[in-house]
Amino acid sequence: MRLEQLEFLIAVADSRSITRAAANLFITQPTLSGSMNNLEKELGFAIFRRSQKGVSLTPAGEEVYREAKEILSTVRGWERFSCSQEPLAGTLTIAYTAATSGFLNRIIEGTTHLYPDLHLFFYEFMARSIFQELEEGKCQLGISGIIPAREETYRRDAAKFGWTLDFLCEDAFHIMVSTQNPLSRKDMLDKADLEDLPLAMLPKPYETVSQAYFKPFFPREYPCYLSDRNSIMQLVAENKAAAVFPALSMQNSYFLKESLVRPMLLRDFTLPIRFYLLSPARAGLSRTEEAIVDMIREMDFLA
Numbered sequence: 001m002r003l004e005q006l007e008f009l010i011a012v013a014d015s016r017s018i019t020r021a022a023a024n025l026f027i028t029q030p031t032l033s034g035s036m037n038n039l040e041k042e043l044g045f046a047i048f049r050r051s052q053k054g055v056s057l058t059p060a061g062e063e064v065y066r067e068a069k070e071i072l073s074t075v076r077g078w079e080r081f082s083c084s085q086e087p088l089a090g091t092l093t094i095a096y097t098a099a100t101s102g103f104l105n106r107i108i109e110g111t112t113h114l115y116p117d118l119h120l121f122f123y124e125f126m127a128r129s130i131f132q133e134l135e136e137g138k139c140q141l142g143i144s145g146i147i148p149a150r151e152e153t154y155r156r157d158a159a160k161f162g163w164t165l166d167f168l169c170e171d172a173f174h175i176m177v178s179t180q181n182p183l184s185r186k187d188m189l190d191k192a193d194l195e196d197l198p199l200a201m202l203p204k205p206y207e208t209v210s211q212a213y214f215k216p217f218f219p220r221e222y223p224c225y226l227s228d229r230n231s232i233m234q235l236v237a238e239n240k241a242a243a244v245f246p247a248l249s250m251q252n253s254y255f256l257k258e259s260l261v262r263p264m265l266l267r268d269f270t271l272p273i274r275f276y277l278l279s280p281a282r283a284g285l286s287r288t289e290e291a292i293v294d295m296i297r298e299m300d301f302l303a
Contacts, residue, residue: 099145
């Protein structure tokens with residue numbers, strides 16, 4: 001039995017598919033199938049149930065899966081006895097949602113400063129599917145924004161998949177207003193101010209918050225949906241529409257940096273959004289993942 005086989009076992013169990021696991025491991029499907037068949041023969045019992053829908057763990061396989069993760073965690077922990085650890089290098093993939101896009105520059109800058117040989121890859125997913133994407137091995141860590149109405153469901157999903165949620169910071173959804181518009185000089189918007197402002201939105205299913213929470217305040221919509229946030233912000237800058245985004249998600253936007261657009265709160269209505277770091281349980285983190293998790297936890301994204 002080789003440690004590699006235990007890593008393969010965990011990848012197959014997490015992906016629930018030989019095909020997906022092979023792709024995530026960058027090996028061929030026959031190689032992975034052969035390795036798992038050999039492991040089952042060596043152990044003398046079946047680890048997986050195989051069907052047209054994919055694979056699932058047998059009762060014995062559940063126990064092997066749990067202990068395999070403990071074994072690999074122990075082996076990885078032996079790295080701390082090294083007198084001179086190699087600097088972190090290689091790649092790390094991070095899933096993020098659109099609401100957290102404003103965090104990426106800070107994470108990239110921190111990683112470049114502390115771990116110059118480590119390369120980050122970011123992939124955007126919708127909040128509702130990010131746990132599934134992480135479970136399928138497409139990314140190793142995630143950052144996501146959650147509104148209060150969905151937080152309980154999110155926590156249940158995290159517990160279901162065995163992921164840890166670390167609170168990073170809290171923001172609120174803001175109405176983006178052109179600085180050409182006299183309304184931008186107010187301290188706060190009133191609901192009556194929105195009567196002459198069309199609301200620009202992304203198409204469903206990418207836009208849910210504006211549709212559910214802010215659309216009732218806007219008598220008019222922009223006559224078409226736009227495919228990306230930059231196009232929407234361009235419309236806002238030209239004073240042709242307003243838009244709704246968390247202020248933090250736009251902190252690196254050209255339109256805010258050049259003072260073309262101002263984020264504003266609506267009087268008597270606030271929709272908070274809480275940002276979380278998503279990671280496997282501490283015992284399952286690699287040395288690289290643990291270092292980046294610790295770095296992100298210590299960042300002040302509101303500064």
